[in-house]
Amino acid sequence: MCRGGRLTALLACLCGVHIVFAPSANANDDQPLWKLPPEVIRDQVSRSVSAGASLKPSAWPNGAKVAVSLSFDLDTEALWLGFYKQSSASYISRGVYGARVGMPRILSLLDEHKIPATFFTPVMSMVLHPDTLQQLLARPQHELAFHSYVHESVNEFKGDEERETYEAALAKFTELTGKRPVGFRSGAWDLSPQTLGIVQDLGFLYDSSLMADDDPYMIVADGVASGIIELPIEWMLTDTPFFQGQWVNRLSPVKATAEVFAIWAEEFDAAYRDGGMFILVLHPQVIGRRPRIELLDRLITHMKSKPGGVWFATHEQIARHVK
Numbered sequence: 001m002c003r004g005g006r007l008t009a010l011l012a013c014l015c016g017v018h019i020v021f022a023p024s025a026n027a028n029d030d031q032p033l034w035k036l037p038p039e040v041i042r043d044q045v046s047r048s049v050s051a052g053a054s055l056k057p058s059a060w061p062n063g064a065k066v067a068v069s070l071s072f073d074l075d076t077e078a079l080w081l082g083f084y085k086q087s088s089a090s091y092i093s094r095g096v097y098g099a100r101v102g103m104p105r106i107l108s109l110l111d112e113h114k115i116p117a118t119f120f121t122p123v124m125s126m127v128l129h130p131d132t133l134q135q136l137l138a139r140p141q142h143e144l145a146f147h148s149y150v151h152e153s154v155n156e157f158k159g160d161e162e163r164e165t166y167e168a169a170l171a172k173f174t175e176l177t178g179k180r181p182v183g184f185r186s187g188a189w190d191l192s193p194q195t196l197g198i199v200q201d202l203g204f205l206y207d208s209s210l211m212a213d214d215d216p217y218m219i220v221a222d223g224v225a226s227g228i229i230e231l232p233i234e235w236m237l238t239d240t241p242f243f244q245g246q247w248v249n250r251l252s253p254v255k256a257t258a259e260v261f262a263i264w265a266e267e268f269d270a271a272y273r274d275g276g277m278f279i280l281v282l283h284p285q286v287i288g289r290r291p292r293i294e295l296l297d298r299l300i301t302h303m304k305s306k307p308g309g310v311w312f313a314t315h316e317q318i319a320r321h322v323k
Contacts, residue, residue, distance in 0.1 A: 049196050051212035052220035055229060055322040056276060064311035066272040067318055068303060069231070070117040071208065072106060072282050073185070074098065075151055076129055078122040082151035083187060094285050099129040102288020107135060109293060110142070113300050115312040120147035120185040120208070123169045126176045133176060143314035145183030146173060146204070153188040154195055163198050170202055183315050185209050189233065196221050199228055206231055206319040208279070215276045216322045229319045231279060237267060238281040243292060257295040265302050272306055277318065 033041065060067050077095035080086045110117055119136060121144055126133045136142055149169035154162060174180045182205040186195065189209050196219065199207055206229040207219065219226045235241055242255040242263075264280065271278040280299075287296055303310050313321075 047222055048193075049191055049210070049226075050220050051210075051230070052218035052225050054213065054215060054217050056215035056217075057322050060275075060311045061313075061321065062311065063309060065275060065306065065308035066268070067277045067311045067313055067321075068268070069277070069279050069313050069315050069318055070110075070115070070282065071145075071185075071279060071315060072117060072119050072284060072287075073147060074103070074119050074121040074125050074132070074284060075147075076122075076125040076285075078124045078128075078148075078151040081124075082122070082148070083153060098283065098285030098288060099125070099132045102284030102286075102293075103132050103135070105288050105290075105293045106282075106284055106296075107139065109297055109300075111139075113297075113304075115300065116141040116143070116314050116317075118143040118145055118183065118315040120145045120183070121173075122148045122151045122187065123172050123176070124150040126173070137177065141314075143183065143316045144173075144177055144179070144181060145185060145208075145315060146170065146181045147185050148187030151187040154186055154190055154192040155188065157192060157194075162192060162194050163201075166198055166202060182206065183208060183319070185233075196226055196228065200226060205229060205323070206315060208233055208315055211235075214271065214274070216318065229323060231277070231315050231318060233279055233281050236263065237279065239283055239286040239292065243286050243289070244283075257291050261295055261298060264299055268299070268303060272310075279315075 036044075075095060076099045077092050080091040080095050084091065086092075106117075119142060121133075136144060146166075146169075149165050152165070157165070170180070180203070182203075184199050184202075184204045184207045186207075186209040191207075191209060196207075208231040210219070210230050211232050211234055212230070213232050215232075217230050217232070219228045219230045239260075242260045244254075268278050282296070287293060
């Protein structure tokens with residue numbers, strides 16, 4: 001029998017997870033932050049996942065001036081079910097749009113420009129949209145990376161749920177794609193105190209959920225290099241805050257594409273001048289709208305116009321290069 005909250009029950013039933021609830025191990029966790037002495041706060045920060053050595057390379061392949069990696073979080077219905085906990089037809093239809101309309105436009109644009117991309121995909125998106133999965137598998141230049149089971153938040157897991165869920169989801173991912181992924185991005189763009197250890201144990205090469213740099217860096221935990229490469233993201237370099245009007249969390253303002261183009265092109269130009277990395281995180285149900293796919297087309301064209309060359313790469317290619 002499945003117990004616990006709605007998402008917990010769903011994960012436990014579908015993944016066969018045995019749920020274990022554990023109390024907090026640190027008495028300070030229950031104290032307001034302003035009541036803790038400075039050394040306790042410092043120790044808490046030092047125990048957390050943090051940024052270690054920069055892995056920005058001295059050069060990119062083929063003498064390119066900048067590395068660009070387009071990533072797409074192929075969330076489909078999983079986003080609304082798992083993260084927003086919405087199951088109405090209206091909310092679910094927004095996820096359907098991503099697979100039904102957004103993905104064909106994205107794949108067509110990438111084909112036209114002959115550039116690869118990385119698709120972070122919840123396992124349930126693969127299960128719900130096998131045709132979309134087959135379209136990706138037919139394009140081996142693209143990378144399929146891990147993005148949760150059903151876009152659940154790591155902050156909802158109890159006990160061993162997170163490890164057991166990811167183990168089961170990873171096995172299903174590998175079964176459906178025929179290849180074990182090397183990239184991890186948390187469904188909530190967040191890590192629990194257990195996540196990094198799980199990512200290490202499951203053999204991932206890199207994570208792409210954190211925001212401590214412009215360029216690749218080594219993740220440190222408890223002051224020790226973890227061996228996991230971080231390819232950092234940034235809210236300013238994703239489409240959702242600019243374009244995704246929604247009532248669930250009162251995020252409603254929508255920007256004009258010209259304004260967003262100016263922001264993203266400015267960020268790319270700075271990365272180009274710096275010889276760094278530019279990662280853009282996009283969502284098929286957002287960027288796949290007609291005027292916004294045109295925005296992405298203009299941005300790619302702008303990138304290609306730069307002298308000296310741009311290395312368009314998957315996240316895996318960048319991680320292997322900087323390693």
